[in-house]
Amino acid sequence: MKLAILIHCSDKSGIISSVTHFIHQKGGNIVYLDQHVDKEAGIFFMRLESEFENNISLSGFKEEFANGMAKKYGMHWDVHLEDTKPKMGIFVSKYNHCLYDLLSRFNSGELLVDIPFILSNHQNLKYIADQFQIPYYHIPVTKENKESAETKQLDLLRRYEVDFIVLARYMQILSPKLIDAYPQKIINIHHSFLPAFAGAKPYHAAFERGVKIIGATSHYVTADLDAGPIVEQDVTTVSHSHSIKDFIAKGRDLEKIVLSRAVKLHLSRKTIVYNNKTVIFS
Amino acid sequence: MKLAILIHCSDKSGIISSVTHFIHQKGGNIVYLDQHVDKEAGIFFMRLESEFENNISLSGFKEEFANGMAKKYGMHWDVHLEDTKPKMGIFVSKYNHCLYDLLSRFNSGELLVDIPFILSNHQNLKYIADQFQIPYYHIPVTKENKESAETKQLDLLRRYEVDFIVLARYMQILSPKLIDAYPQKIINIHHSFLPAFAGAKPYHAAFERGVKIIGATSHYVTADLDAGPIVEQDVTTVSHSHSIKDFIAKGRDLEKIVLSRAVKLHLSRKTIVYNNKTVIFS
Amino acid sequence: MKLAILIHCSDKSGIISSVTHFIHQKGGNIVYLDQHVDKEAGIFFMRLESEFENNISLSGFKEEFANGMAKKYGMHWDVHLEDTKPKMGIFVSKYNHCLYDLLSRFNSGELLVDIPFILSNHQNLKYIADQFQIPYYHIPVTKENKESAETKQLDLLRRYEVDFIVLARYMQILSPKLIDAYPQKIINIHHSFLPAFAGAKPYHAAFERGVKIIGATSHYVTADLDAGPIVEQDVTTVSHSHSIKDFIAKGRDLEKIVLSRAVKLHLSRKTIVYNNKTVIFS
Amino acid sequence: MKLAILIHCSDKSGIISSVTHFIHQKGGNIVYLDQHVDKEAGIFFMRLESEFENNISLSGFKEEFANGMAKKYGMHWDVHLEDTKPKMGIFVSKYNHCLYDLLSRFNSGELLVDIPFILSNHQNLKYIADQFQIPYYHIPVTKENKESAETKQLDLLRRYEVDFIVLARYMQILSPKLIDAYPQKIINIHHSFLPAFAGAKPYHAAFERGVKIIGATSHYVTADLDAGPIVEQDVTTVSHSHSIKDFIAKGRDLEKIVLSRAVKLHLSRKTIVYNNKTVIFS
Incomplete structure (x- = not known):
């Protein structure tokens, strides 16, 4: 034992x-x-x-x-x-790279979890859930239905007894109620080296600012947008010769690797959160 | 030719x-x-x-x-x-690592410049100027004497026909007049991966935020503090186990290397500035 | 045009x-x-x-x-x-991470190729080919059947008019005949920063040597094992705290990213080979 | 205490x-x-x-x-x-970058050591010893005088009660007798990511091989050339556009940083050697 x-x-x-x-x-x-x-x-x-x-x-x-x-x-x-398998819920929107990365690791036995479902506000990635034979729930989110969507999300999370949530490029802001229900148990990937370029369109902002390095940040979700405790970050160099499209393509590779590393650290119980920061025992 | x-x-x-x-x-x-x-x-x-x-x-x-x-x-x-030797003025305050790095490169023939003088708002680094036999001008800057200090600085720059200025951890904000006199010809080193942690005490802010990566940024100075066109950036990993003192020590190594790279790019005419960004031909 | x-x-x-x-x-x-x-x-x-x-x-x-x-x-x-779609043959053995990475990029439209088939000396990864609905050919290779296996491989490559080959952790040495048929058109991923640790079991050798950095190298295949022109390399840090198993896990992430980058450079015609080296226009 | x-x-x-x-x-x-x-x-x-x-x-x-x-x-x-100051002997040949880096850190109080002398087989760097007011001993080494040179070196080390030795680009192979006298107490910097490119002219060999990454390695000296326990390594990217001269210039920056890091780890008693490897507590 x-x-x-x-x-x-x-x-x-x-x-x-x-x-x-x-x-x-x-x-x-x-x-x-x-x-x-x-x-x-x-x-x-x-x-x-x-x-x-x-x-x-x-x-x-x-x-x-x-x-x-x-x-x-x-x-x-x-x-x-050790060796208990937590239940990991995955939230996605339209980008598939983080989802593919998580599922291929899962299929290889690299992630000791159960994945009861994939939840999305869009239909786009259902084909991947099908490829990997995992239930896919489509819960659209609009300005009008925010509350009922949240209720559906929480129902799903409870029904499947989800232990922690991975936002694999889920492009919606979570409700405070959901965040409160999973303190330090929701892992997000943000496509910039936070605290630079928090919020929407970080690659566009990075291009505009003319930075020579772009990054990705995985953090626990808190009520403050993109301001939760950072678990993992990585960066890659860019130059004037890269377009925004290039930034996005290079960034994709960062995002999926950084998110997977954070998920693995969380899974192996190597993270402690305090003062909105993390201690990572690696 | x-x-x-x-x-x-x-x-x-x-x-x-x-x-x-x-x-x-x-x-x-x-x-x-x-x-x-x-x-x-x-x-x-x-x-x-x-x-x-x-x-x-x-x-x-x-x-x-x-x-x-x-x-x-x-x-x-x-x-x-090619092979003309521009005149490079160096401004410093109390930190010596960037100055030592520039001067040791200069002494090794790595930088094809003349260094007519080192200017500082403090006396602390005079001993290094002496070691390398370069004139050292001490021009204190206080709230009260800002204007007269600026006049002295400009006089010095004109007298020695300085072509460009390197702020090697010079901890004073330059006057707009001086900045205007050297457009895209003042190279600063900021001790963070801009645009994160602009302004004072970036290592303290980075520690507070719990980032896993710290950086340094060299940029041309414009009227907006720490917002000029970025020439060069680099980063290094940190963890919870590093104190602010460790951040500062690790950062020092970044700062001096990043600043020297920027100076060399500028010297070899490999930079073009436009839209507050740079094209770097490397 | x-x-x-x-x-x-x-x-x-x-x-x-x-x-x-x-x-x-x-x-x-x-x-x-x-x-x-x-x-x-x-x-x-x-x-x-x-x-x-x-x-x-x-x-x-x-x-x-x-x-x-x-x-x-x-x-x-x-x-x-521009915009012609070459035919890319994929060879694999038992490891799935590079294959998953290539196919998920392919499915996302990131790689402008046709993938007529996946070829393997094992049955293990057939399930992935099925997931992505790509034909899977199992051609076992043993000491005894090397020649007939090679013939089958060449037949397959000709029948499908394959333009270039990606060895996505294919653990067999290719025959000279096959290499000659695809000069500078076979891309391999080797799990070390070549020229260190060429040949078998590089992670074991790296662990034994006590290096602080491990890497992955993508190169064009030539008659000399692991000695062809290098297209792309990347590295990651390791420490005494990492076991061989950790090296392998960290290495997997490098391998798939480095291989994909090399495939994309090849596809976009950004590589020239000379003197057993590459010029990479990026 | x-x-x-x-x-x-x-x-x-x-x-x-x-x-x-x-x-x-x-x-x-x-x-x-x-x-x-x-x-x-x-x-x-x-x-x-x-x-x-x-x-x-x-x-x-x-x-x-x-x-x-x-x-x-x-x-x-x-x-x-804690806070005892060991005596660090520095050996150099003709390159000055590592020496300058060590001495400027020493002068800034970053290295808690005494530096009783700098020893060289050439006169070239005496001017730096003078700049920093440290005794400089010139002990030429030729095929003929190897034994007497070694005797002089050992005399010097004993006379000054040197605790450990830093080879700051010392281009001579130490005698077994000297190595035996300082087991795990001689720190060398080699200008490649070992085990790749051990021996002479590693930058030339790296250029020849067409690698996309070059490195530097700091290790404890043992009887086997460039094969001792690795303390610290770092790398930087290169491309076809870099000449051997560029490799050397980029490498210089790596060498001095990597050597200084190793010296600091050794000084703060964070290294244990076993099986020709190191455990680094950082």
């Missing part, structure tokens, strides 16, 4: 020693430990993986941890049993 | 053919030609280098070009005799 | 002027021109694109060019009519 | 817990802990930093650690008191 434990709390002396001692007493062998202290903010972070030869009671472990360590240090914490 | 010719004008049919024909007739051998068309803006750009076995009259060449090609197509153009 | 013309020959004075004059006389407007001189080798290279308002006779153009320019300067040259 | 402890040994259960418990008992607060297990090789690595409010006896700490932890787990280990 293998557990991943994520912790953050006010930085104090003795936390590492206490936690590793606790794990050791429970018969666990620590196979990975990484910690970090944000000295500006005075916050301690730790991720550890521990193997247990004899299967222990997970609920018992959690209870004891909660009443001991966690209480003592005022920890935010999470314990995950 | 070798000439570099830079041209831009409205895009029309036949420009390349006309210009190359003209050069050929003058006995020139074209050893480099690169052209670009910004189709959005409908502008044609060309850079060519031509060798002439027999030395021709440069003023004659220019006159004929002006009255022929240039008039016909309404060109903005420039002809440069 | 739009033509792309690729030229290389011994470097002499007047080539650019002659060619642009010729195009102009034929009524062509040069919309792109890039040239390069390898001064070490004394070779001149040029790529130009020209638009003709009135459709001209392509064969007439070629004949005149051959007897004029080309003879005079001893040119290797090629003229391509 | 702050200690950095580096450990590696066969991987066993309970090491982290034991060590952190030990530190805690001694009154230490662990402010940094990173560990790594090479599962292929079955080796455990750990780096930790611990602050002690009351100054403890370093020799006492070491003795107790040696007889306890270290014996029990068969550890290779090292304890370093």
